[in-house]
Amino acid sequence: MTKVFIDGGAGTTGLEIRERLAGRGDITLIQLPEERRKDAAARAEALNAADVVILCLPDDAAREAVALIENDHTRVIDASTAHRTAPGWVYGFPELEPGGREAVSSARRVSNPGCYPTGFLALVRPVVREGLLQPEALLSVNAVSGYSGGGKGLIARYEDKEDPDHTETAFRAYGLGLGHKHVMEMQAHSGLAHAPIFFPSVVNTYRGMITEVPIHLSQAGGSVAALRDCLIAAYEGATTVTVNADTHAELFVERQAGTDRLELFVFGDDRHGQARLIAALDNLGKGAAGAAVQSLNLMAGLPENAGLRL
Numbered sequence: 264m265t266k267v268f269i270d271g272g273a274g275t276t277g278l279e280i281r282e283r284l285a286g287r288g289d290i291t292l293i294q295l296p297e298e299r300r301k302d303a304a305a306r307a308e309a310l311n312a313a314d315v316v317i318l319c320l321p322d323d324a325a326r327e328a329v330a331l332i333e334n335d336h337t338r339v340i341d342a343s344t345a346h347r348t349a350p351g352w353v354y355g356f357p358e359l360e361p362g363g364r365e366a367v368s369s370a371r372r373v374s375n376p377g378c379y380p381t382g383f384l385a386l387v388r389p390v391v392r393e394g395l396l397q398p399e400a401l402l403s404v405n406a407v408s409g410y411s412g413g414g415k416g417l418i419a420r421y422e423d424k425e426d427p428d429h430t431e432t433a434f435r436a437y438g439l440g441l442g443h444k445h446v447m448e449m450q451a452h453s454g455l456a457h458a459p460i461f462f463p464s465v466v467n468t469y470r471g472m473i474t475e476v477p478i479h480l481s482q483a484g485g486s487v488a489a490l491r492d493c494l495i496a497a498y499e500g501a502t503t504v505t506v507n508a509d510t511h512a513e514l515f516v517e518r519q520a521g522t523d524r525l526e527l528f529v530f531g532d533d534r535h536g537q538a539r540l541i542a543a544l545d546n547l548g549k550g551a552a553g554a555a556v557q558s559l560n561l562m563a564g565l566p567e568n569a570g571l572r573l
């Protein structure tokens with residue numbers, strides 16, 4: 264029986280992870296009473312008693328939680344941005360690189376990928392690795408997220424009419440200063456020499472995400488089929504990542520809402536020399552809780568897809 268403690272278990276991602284672990288006979292959850300869930304001493308005790316801890320905290324609190332671990336036994340999955348490019352941390356995306364599954368299985372410290380980078384990297388990393396796209400390529404990423412992607416604070420902004428920043432707008436672009444916290448992660452794990460230009464946005468729906476990378480075929484593989492074949496080969500045998508060969512799909516942001524799947528598409532036309540690489544996922548699924556539970560399963564030697572919504 265694997266003992267798991269979710270630090271930040273009352274937050275948006277923490278609650279999603281709890282739902283996926285509920286009723287499982289192979290996991291025991293260590294839980295703190297509501298009044299002690301932010302008490303450093305209580306957290307330290309739970310962090311050190313667990314086999315695996317999952318940090319669903321703001322970045323600074325996640326760093327603090329890691330510092331509170333004083334033994335060699337407790338293994339960590341950090342859902343925050345704090346350690347995604349940090350030395351000594353394994354990137355918790357088992358399908359992304361050959362050997363990724365083994366790396367996560369044996370890791371003591373795993374950083375859970377960001378929701379936007381999950382879609383971007385799934386599309387771009389295999390194409391760079393196989394040499395269809397030069398590392399010097401200059402890319403852009405357009406993405407749209409459900410508002411749960413911003414956690415309790417952003418959920419309140421959309422759902423609580425008393426919130427000072429309440430909005431009912433359908434579409435909101437943000438990160439316009441081009442310094443979004445996910446950009447470094449996207450560059451570091453893609454193998455690109457230059458950071459992509461990132462255009463994130465939020466729509467007035469709770470969950471779901473679409474991430475797109477537009478590409479000129481003259482700098483990427485030469486044909487739509489070459490790009491699609493590259494992705495199909497990269498994810499052969501993967502169960503959470505699939506490549507859909509539909510060339511005329513209409514994509515709704517909620518397409519994978521409520522699932523832990525990551526679905527990839529390559530649209531385009533060789534005659535126009537352009538392609539659109541698109542990923543559909545749930546920001547709270549493969550973009551957060553689903554990925555964390557998948558890593559937990561691998562680290563604990565349990566069936567990789569246990570508890571996942573596939």
Ligand SMILES: NC(=O)C1=CN([C@@H]2O[C@H](COP(=O)(O)OP(=O)(O)OC[C@H]3O[C@@H](n4cnc5c(N)ncnc54)[C@H](OP(=O)(O)O)[C@@H]3O)[C@@H](O)[C@H]2O)C=CC1
Nearest residue numbers: 271273274275276301319320324342343412414415546551
């Ligand atoms: N939402 C998403 O789609 C995704 C989120 N993430 C990342 O996951 C992490 C959690 O995000 P999310 O669940 O959305 O955020 P939430 O704001 O919904 O939840 C964070 C939780 O952490 C608690 N918390 C804050 N500080 C402390 C502390 N010092 N000790 C104990 N608990 C604390 C908060 O308490 P309180 O309830 O009192 O505020 C809250 O319950 C973040 O780093 C985020 O970037 C990653 C990918 C996707």
Ligand SMILES: CC(=O)N[C@@H](CCC(=O)OP(=O)(O)O)C(=O)O
Nearest residue numbers: 342343344377378408412413465
């Ligand atoms: C809609 C929205 O606000 N999304 C969040 C990203 C959510 C997420 O992925 O959190 P991590 O940074 O831990 O990966 C944002 O852009 O900051």
